[in-house]
Structures are given as C-alpha cells and as structure tokens.
Amino acid sequence: MSTSILDVRGTKCPVPIVKAKQALDKLAAGDVLEVHATDGGSVEDFKGWAATSRLATLDAQRVEQDGTGATVYVHVLTRKP
C-alpha cells in the first residue's frame, strides 16, 4: 500500500476530479491518493463524487496553506478494490 500526492493546484473543475480519477485508475486497492487543490469548489465536488464512486472512498478533507500562502484543499482518497 502506498500514498501518493496529486498536485492540481491552480486548476478549476473538472480538472481535479478528472486527474484524480486517472491517477486512481493506476493504483492498487488500498492505495492512498492525496489530491492537493486550490479550487474551493473541489470540497463539495469530491464529497459528491466519492458518495457514488466505484473507484475510491473519501477518507478525509483538510485545509492547508502552501509555501506561497495560498489555501490548499487536501482530499484524501483510498482506492477501492
């Protein structure tokens, strides 16, 4: 089981979820993907997507600041079997 980070800072929807989905496709069951986004809309979108997704579960969401002081929304996903 591995943890990888997907940096989609600076992009707007649908890019964060499209890229997360592409990344998850390549992961194995139980692998963790942390998506780092700056689009505030991604918070509700990841919740909604994970609610019906066959690919992943959403384990946590947190808000951080990156080195430039920008607000970063982190979505922690686990690849489903």
Place this chain on the structure above:
Amino acid sequence: MSDDGIDVTELLAAIDAGERLLLLDVRNERDFAAWRIGGRREPDALNVPYFRFLEEADAIVPRLPRGVPLVTVCAHGGSSALVSALLREHGIVARNLVGGMAAYGAHLSPVRVPTPVAERRFEIWQVQRVARGCLSYVVVSGGAAVVVDPSRHVERYEAFVAARNARIELVIDTHVHADHVSGGATLAARNRAAYFVGVADGWPIGGAVAALPAGGSFWLRRDDAPPLELRMIATPGHTPEGHAVLVAGRWLLSGDTLLVDGVGRPDLGAHALEWGRDLYRTITQRLAWLPDETVVLPAHTAAPPDVGAHDVIATSLGEVRGLPELTLPSADTFARAIAALVGPAPEAYAQIVVRNRDPEPIPPELADEWELGPNQCAARPGAAAAPETR
C-alpha cells in the same frame, strides 16, 4: 458563437423568447440548490453533477430527456463543456453556457429609462444585474457620465460609457451596500472621477470620498449641454448614511430606501427599531415635498427579477406612498411592523459591509461566494414571489 457554446446574452434572450430548452446543471447538488439561473420565471432545469458523468455516463445519458435542446451549466463553464462534448458524442443536442454561473452572475443588461422628448439632453440607463436583481444607473449628459451604485464589474461600465462618447466624472454609492461588493471606489479611481458615499457612525470610508457640495447638488457640466442637477437627499433608514439622487428634479435614484412594492430593510445594523423609525421619517418627511409623479428608480428589485425582462424596473412615489406599511400612523408602529416582517440577513452581509467601507480589492472567488443567492435587502418580499432561502 460557435454551435457548441452559448453566451449569457444569447441564453437570456432564448429564455425571454420562450424558446424550448432544458438547462442541464452539472454543479454539485448543494451549489445547485443554493443558486441557479432564473428569477420569477425559472427555465426548466435538471441537476446531474459532472462527476457522475465521469463514471456513469453510459447509465445516465440514455435517461436524459430527448427532443429538447440542452444547455449545460456549471460554475465557470469548464465541467459543463466536458459534459456537453460528451453528450454530443452520444448524438444529443447540447450547448455549453460559456463562463458558467460566474458569467451569469456578472451579466449586466442596460435598459434606457424613458425621458420626455424635452429632456433629450440627457440619458438615464438602468443597468440590471439579472442574476442578483441589483440595479445600477448611468446618467449621461453632453459627454459627461455619472455612475450610481456600480457592481464590481467596472470594465462593463467603462465600455458602456465609452460607447456613448462620454467620460465618467462622478461615481456615487447611494449607501454602503450589504448585498453586493461595490465597484464604486475602484471605478472612480480608474477614471479619475470623484467618488461620493455618505458617512455616518463615525466610521469613515477608506480612500478618498468627495464631500457633499454646498447646496447639496452635484452638477454635470460638459460641452455646451445645459448643466444637469443631481440633488443629493439624505435618506437615513435602510442605513444611516444613505442618500437618494434626484436627477433633473424628477427621477429619484432611491437606493434601497424605496423599492418597487416595498422598502429597504432597516435591520442590517444592530439598530432595527431606531433605523426603522428613521426610515419612516425619511419617507414621510424628508421626501414629502416630492410630487407623486416622481419616478422611483431603486437599487434593486424587492422580488427576484424576471430573467431577461427588458423593461425598466421603476415605480412612482405615489405608488410607494400607498404601501400598507406607510399608511401606519407613527414611526414607531412602522418600525415594529417592519421588524416583524424581516427574516435573518445572509451571513455574508456583515463581511460585505466591512469591505465596502474600506474598498480594497478582493479576489473575485471570494466576492462570488459573498454574493451567492438572491438579493435580500428588502424589508418585505414583493407581492408576486417570495425570495426562497435558495
């Protein structure tokens, strides 16, 4: 426009013309519930979040209605472009709303206020922000222009005034707005114009604010046109620093003091009853000398506006004077009646007021968030439609 994109102007015209179309809104369910296209006449809309198309397109697409052109909508037009392209691959007629809800929220539609032939020396334009029911004004006379209550989309006013061969000389905010981020200070600074907004409460506005001229009127003088009077009338009530602008003695830009079918809510400070009494006195005493025929041009609609209704939103002072609240016998009964009518103000209003008192630039995303949902500056919803909590 290309055949796969539709812009806000074209969409509103299609809705206005009663064209058959279905909005396929691909934002998440919460955002769709909070704010969508339309006022009183909402176009048919279906909400299927874009992220569901990503995994389940084959299950969803066959269930979509056929035979009606679809317009896909999302926050900024990115996800909806993806979905409309996917639908076209499946042979479904779909166009994408370019710029999405952000473009809809920023859309301004100017409508000329009728003035008699004898008054051709000036023009009054009501600039309607369709998505929020906010109304701003551009008065043009002989190459000079005044903009009243502009939204933050300042380039739109600049382009409009330039197209009328005029220069912005004065920008006025009728009051410190709580319902939208003002473009007043920014528009004035960019055009080296004077900026006026009233000051009360010992909380001065950040930045340069023009003093009220001696005699209480601004005069627009330019070229050989006769000077045009903009008489400033203090209108404490909705807020203490408010001013109405009386153009050429007849057209009253009333801010949120007087609306069509209502008055502005006096409870946005912590002094609902005191400001309510002020509002009553403003209307029944300070404005008492104005004739019933005075044209009232408010800063927003009391009820959600019709999408794409290209009529001026206005009333007469006589009509306003007949409102049930204003036939109450005293300032105190009025203030209590109004206090019983108003619901809670949106939480963002306090933040908007702070920003408008110290008009620093703020990120558009934050302004979008603050301005979400319909305008709630009215004390009482219009008779035709109650603003829902959406």
